[in-house]
Amino acid sequence: MEGLVKLSFYCFASASFSLAAAMLCYIAFTVGRVRLQHAIMTTPEGTTISASRAEFSPAPESFGGFGTMLAWFGVVMAFFAVLTRTIAAGHLPISNMFEFSLTFVFAISAIYVVFERVYKTRHLGAIVMAIAFGMTLYMWMLPADMREVNPLIPALQAKPIMTVHVSSAILAYATFSVSFAAAVLYLIKINRNVSWLPGADMLDEIGFRAVTVGFPLLSLVLILGSVWANDAWGTYWSWDPKETAALFTWLVYAVYLHTRTLRGWRGKRSAYILLFGFAAVIFTYYGNYFFGGLHAYGGV
Secondary structure, three states: OHHHHHHHHHHHHHHHHHHHHHHHHHHHHHHOEEEEEEEEEEOOOOOEEEEEEEEEEOOOHHHHHHHHHHHHHHHHHHHHHHHHHHHHHOOOOOOOHHHHHHHHHHHHHHHHHHHHHHHOOOOOHHHHHHHHHHHHHHHHHOOHHHHOOOOOOHHHOOHHHHHHHHHHHHHHHHHHHHHHHHHHHHHHHHHHOOOOOOOHHHHHHHHHHHHHHHHHHHHHHHHHHHHHHHHHHOOOOOOOHHHHHHHHHHHHHHHHHHHHHOOOOOOHHHHHHHHHHHHHHHHHHHOHHHHOOOOOHHHO
């Protein structure tokens, strides 16, 4: 078992470096090249004035290609990190914050490459891969003892419901990361009119499609969480900080879907809701560090 745990960590380290390199390639591809334009002017008095300005232009496609290749390598390494730890622990690695984040890194990178392939655009990777890499940095800062496989505490031993409940949360957060990236690029597109970014309509559509995948998953998280809470703690709802934050996040995305489908909201208003929704996701992910509660064991 110890050998599998070490192998899992080595695969995670490989995924970390791959996602970092993918992030840099995607950022270079999305930002473009900077060229300095020089101009020399002569005044009527014969004085020469030199002026310079920075001009952005599309980056070579090779940056995006390398980003995709590295992202896929990161997905494969993260998958093997999750797989080997699952075999070593006898359950999906979701019992503490290190394991939860490891599975999230795999989920967000895998879901991103699916969206990239479906919509044939690589620009979202500049943001999504930055989130994935930021998560790996967070994992490196966690206490080293979290990397060890420990027996599950009684509250976590309901394996089927625990696996579906926590996996649904991970997948929901991953799809919301894609919607966040689409919203950020949408606002940049319409405010800066960057010609080489995807069209505003496509970005708006990507954000919507990502939420239509993530919202049912988050709904399942709340439903199964209530059932599990009743078995573990004797009550379906206790207003635990993590429960409350998850419910608030669900309401934010419910407002997004309601205003878009029934009121026809598009564009900036919807993009701002997606930004706010992702801020709620971040708070749900880390809020128990500050407010404790029944979900505080293992940092989860």
